[in-house]
Amino acid sequence: MEFETKVQFLTQPEHNRRTIVISDIHGHRAWLEKLLKKVDFSEKDILIIVGDMIEKGPESLNTIRYIMELCEKYTVYPMMGNVDLWRIQMLLTEDGSLDQELYETNERMRQYWKATFFQDFCREAGVSVKTPEEIPAAREAVVAKFQKELTFMKELPTILVTPAFTFVHGGLVHEKLEDNFHLPPFQLLKNDNFINQGKHFDKYVVVGHWPVCLYRSDIESSAPYISEEQKIIAIDGGCGIKRDDQLNALIIPDLYSEKTTWESVDDFPEAVVLEDQEAGASSINIRYYESELKILEPGPVFSLAEHIKTGYQLKIYNGFLEEPPVKGAPNTCWEYTDYQIPLKKGDRVSILQKTPEGTMVRKRGVTGWYYGKLEEAEK
Known part of the structure; x- marks a missing residue:
């Protein structure tokens, strides 16, 4: 038809x-x-x-x-x-x-x-x-x-x-x-x-x-x-x-x-920011169609990697890494950002990923990493 x-x-x-x-x-x-x-x-x-x-x-x-x-x-x-x-x-x-x-x-x-x-x-x-x-x-x-x-x-x-x-x-x-x-x-x-x-x-x-x-x-x-x-x-x-x-x-x-x-x-749990955080000096947003990485230093939670398309180096959460499709090929990742998001005490955020070394959060649509303390928000 x-x-x-x-x-x-x-x-x-x-x-x-x-x-x-x-x-x-x-x-x-x-x-x-x-x-x-x-x-x-x-x-x-x-x-x-x-x-x-x-x-x-x-x-x-x-x-x-x-x-x-x-x-x-x-x-x-x-x-x-x-x-x-x-x-x-x-x-x-x-x-x-x-x-x-x-x-x-x-x-x-x-x-x-x-x-x-x-x-x-x-x-x-x-x-x-x-x-x-x-x-x-x-x-x-x-x-x-x-x-x-x-x-x-x-x-x-x-x-x-x-x-x-x-x-x-x-x-x-x-x-x-x-x-x-x-x-x-x-x-x-x-x-x-x-x-x-x-x-x-x-x-x-x-x-x-x-x-x-x-x-x-x-x-x-x-x-x-x-x-x-x-x-x-x-x-x-x-x-x-x-x-x-x-x-x-x-x-x-x-x-x-x-x-x-x-x-x-969204359906993510929410939390309240307890400490101020400034924006990071630089950041990258890795999209699915350009996600190839070279792992420089493996780590237990985060690894140091180089984004092959841009040469940008970043710490990436291991839970977002994907194995190479074939032996010898570059690693890839889920779409990922290392942005250190600016936040103020009292801000309400969505919790996207908890790790022992930081929390990926979202505020007003923007995703980034927060390294301070949070408390669970009341519904």
């Missing part, structure tokens, strides 16, 4: 009506509920969901149904993401040409993330898929049972246009808005590393898809990334994908104004 780019226009929203923008929920219904509660979402607000509602989390089907319920009760504009479209396309292609891909994708997702969108469907439909040969019958049963959910998803728009903002999951290919309207949707939905493409726009383009922690090479931050010069706002906090993920909400007080704030939620 072929899909076309769908453009929705919100040309005359009410002035001074708050808009909450969330992307990349990835099957984390509980996080979405928690975030909406945190920002006090109500019938007075507009909610925009910028795609990738499913996969990589525990409740894909329940997340879709919850969003459908929100659409019935509130002013909600759900949008298509690349993962959403690809799953729908595999399910609704009747000639069997994508059945093998559906089976293989479901198996990969199930092994890594334990739960999948298709698995949710199959379980509720009472069918089991253990071999590729069982896909056609399972797909037919799923399509028959879940017409309401599948129709909701296949009708999602690719681009949402408002007075001061344009919303699209991955990013626009062309700087002139209208030139994107006839492109295949996947070009707009899976548009990696959008900000670093150097495009500039007349009004802000709000995107998800590419986790914002990948945009800086010095400091790891999951806060929304705003390029005022390019007029781009990226909001994907890495929910369900990154080790220190969070779910972000961009808050727009008025869709006619460019002003924004933001909030976030």
Whole structure:
């Protein structure tokens, strides 16, 4: 089944009506509920969901149904993401040409993330898929049972246009808005590393898809990334994908104004800082696509390493190191920062990793190491 780019226009929203923008929920219904509660979402607000509602989390089907319920009760504009479209396309292609891909994708997702969108469907439909040969019958049963959910998803728009903002999951290919309207949707939905493409726009383009922690090479931050010069706002906090993920909400007080704030939620324990700490003199943010390391001095907790791409030397927590894929190859690491984060006594932080020689914490989206005392925070 072929899909076309769908453009929705919100040309005359009410002035001074708050808009909450969330992307990349990835099957984390509980996080979405928690975030909406945190920002006090109500019938007075507009909610925009910028795609990738499913996969990589525990409740894909329940997340879709919850969003459908929100659409019935509130002013909600759900949008298509690349993962959403690809799953729908595999399910609704009747000639069997994508059945093998559906089976293989479901198996990969199930092994890594334990739960999948298709698995949710199959379980509720009472069918089991253990071999590729069982896909056609399972797909037919799923399509028959879940017409309401599948129709909701296949009708999602690719681009949402408002007075001061344009919303699209991955990013626009062309700087002139209208030139994107006839492109295949996947070009707009899976548009990696959008900000670093150097495009500039007349009004802000709000995107998800590419986790914002990948945009800086010095400091790891999951806060929304705003390029005022390019007029781009990226909001994907890495929910369900990154080790220190969070779910972000961009808050727009008025869709006619460019002003924004933001909030976030995560599932990490919290603590209160008991001692001040200054920022470190230098730092690195190692991204997954450039994570090769040379171990200079192994240690029991931290090892001294050299980042091969930049030559930067750092102490790295051994728990984040990965063995070379083949003997003699460089070590790699999970995405990592050695940033010594500035903190003040009384600051509240999320605890990402405890070690005998320091604690990796996050404050207001920024991840770094703290070497002072902490006490558990009250919920």
